[in-house]
Each structure stands twice: as structure tokens, then as C-alpha cells.
Amino acid sequence: MTLESLDDIKARIEAFVPGASVTIIPNSSPANQPSLLLDNEHAAAVAKFLRDDPTLRLDYCSNVTGVDWLDRKVKKTIKVKKVIDGEEKEVDEMREELVPGYLEAVYHLFSIAHKHGPVVIRMRTANRAEGARLPSLTPIYRSAEFQEREIFDLYGVHFENHPDLRRILMWDEFVDHPMRKDYREPDDYEYEPTPHDDVLEKAKRHYTARPQLDGAENVTAQP
């Protein structure tokens, strides 16, 4: 059975789940795999609909993953009316707009019964602050349990209604979230013969530059 289009799914979700708002997130990469952004309040109800609807029957959640989006500036061109030389004109003006960062959970849903999929759904937290919340889909998809724990561990998203939200990879006493883009690991650099990229940056902090005599190395140990 072929999968209906994302627009149809969106329309049916909004018809069947009262109050739900779904946004289609386009994907301009070669994968061309657009996804559905759910509102957090109705996400559980929407997921239940996707699982139980007889034509969709998306009964298998194959993968849950987290994404960290930092604050970013978006340049926008806006047409502004301005009075120039006593004459009102429409002028293009560049404006920078700050888009606040958020954390995202992405679920890939398939149907074993109908052999179709994937349908990709996303949820976004309000911000990147400690204690950012999302509703858990574990009550609907049991397979999401460990992967939501992993997102909690590595990104710090708190999943509400999760049956057992604990760290899964790092130890319980750990306080950071290592997959966040602003995570800084403990400074435990030690000598490496061929540092490069990020490691070279670390090396530069620990070793002072010396005049290049042989051209072989440009960092050296501090006395």
C-alpha cells in the first residue's frame, strides 16, 4: 500500500485530532524527506492517531534522535515604505532576525502491517534552557523508551510521562549534556604527535608556538 502524501496526512490529523496544529518542514537536501512538526500539547494524541488509523497503521517507531539548534541570525529582506526626496517609495531593506535556539526530537515511523514509511515527525522544545520539556511518545511507541532516555542524557530534553527517565550512557552523577553544541569537555589534553582541527586548537592552548626551524611542527611544549 502506498503512503498518502504528507499534505493528506496533515489534513487528516487536523481533522481527527481537535486542536492539533501540524507544520510540514520541507527538506531541500538530496534526501528530500519532509517531516511533520507537531505541537507539543497534542503530540501524544497525534502519534496515537498515526499508529491506530487503519490506512496509516504506523505501528513501528524505528528511530528517535535528538537535534540541537543554536540561536541563529536570519537575514531577511523586507519591503519598507520610505520617504525619499519627498516621495514615498518601496525600498528593500535587510534585517537580521534572531531565531532563538531549541532542541528537537525526531521520530521515524514505519508501518509493518502496510509495509510503508517512513513518516518523520518532529517536536521542538520552547528553548535550550536546562529542563526543556517535550511529551514522551513512549506510552504509544514502546521502542522509543531507551532512545528518549538517550536524548535526555545527551541533550537534556525532559520527556514528560516517560516511565523511567534516567541517564543511559553517562553515569548518574554527570551533569552535562555532551551532544549539545555548546558542550565543553574537561580539559585533559595530552601530547599528540599530529594534532589537527579541534585537537590542534586544544594543543595550541597547551603548547606555546615556537619559531619554525625545520617546518615540521609549529607547536612545542611549555618549559
Add this chain to the structure above:
Amino acid sequence: MSEIDEDLRSELQRQGVWVTSMQDLYNWGRRNSIWPLQFGLACCAIEMIATAASRYDIARFGGEVFRPSPRQADLMIVAGTVTKKMAPQIVRLYNQMPDPKYVISMGACAISGGPFKQGYNVLKGIDRYIPVDVYIPGCPPRPEALLHAFMELQRKIDSQKLTGDTKAEHLDPSQPSEFPVPAFGEHDLEPAANPDMFHPPKIERQS
């Protein structure tokens, strides 16, 4: 204990008299019955299993008895990536092994963290917490490499003295046989390395 003259010994053997020393006998027994602790951490463990199986057959060297209890093991083969979450348990297992005990650090990860060295949850080498006797490079090392390390360890055991100033460490009561177990800290293991035994490599150049 005086060393036996090699010429005299071979002459006696020709006459059917086999002469040995207590030290040789003791080391001969120990080096041919090294029982490894049965545990693996990552893909290197698969190579370790292959080494134990019939094709490579570590039994030829007396090491086929993989013990599931540290109390019965002589050798710890650290086979694979040591995560920071696992490191305290490795040190604890090492502490539970009775002397004399030996450690083979198998593969790039156990030596230095390997390809995951810059990762957030990988220990940059098990020698930060426990003493290592033989390092085997490789990712993963082939079974032949593990056998080579095993033979190196046998050579080391063979050369250990029972008495005198250069006697084996496990016979010296002043040498530690247990090492502090690192604690889980808020950002890293505490301490990040045992300061008594681990010193990061230093480069010294002549100007």
C-alpha cells in the same frame, strides 16, 4: 641461590641428570598456566575469542582457562574501548585479582582511547589507573598479535627474580597491588588519572 653454570648444566643433562633452580621451576609453572580473566569490552574481544578458539588456540601457551572470577585469574586482557563509565569497574576487577597479576592492554582504545580519544565518554588509556605489562597496538590486533603479547608476557614472567633487589614486584610488600578506584564526578572521573602512576608524555627538545 647461586646460578648454575650453563656448561655444567648441559653436561649433566647429557648424563641424564636434570638440574634446575627453584626460581626456574616456579617461573616455568607460572608462565605456562596464565589464566586470563574472562571479559571483553568491544570488538577486540572478538579477536580474543578467536585467539582462544581452535584455529589460533591459546591453549598451546597454557592460557585457555578463561576464568569468570577475578579471584582465579592471573591475567587481565583489557580487550576493547574503556568507557569512563566502565573504568571504575575495570579497576575494581583488577584489585580483586590475587597477586601475581598481569595486564595486557589490547588494541588502540585500551592503550590511548584510539579513534575515540577525543570522545566525551572514552578513557584515554587504561594505564591511567592500573599498571600495564604489555601493550598491543592494532585496531583490532590480530590473534597472532595477542599470541605475541602472550609470549612477551611469558618472557617477562620467566625473567622475574624471586629474591634480591630486583625481585618481582608482587614479592615486594612495599609495592601496591591495589589501586584507587576512580569516582564518578560531575564532569569527569575523579581523579582523571592516578597521579602516582600516570604521567602524560612530555616532549623535551634541545634548543
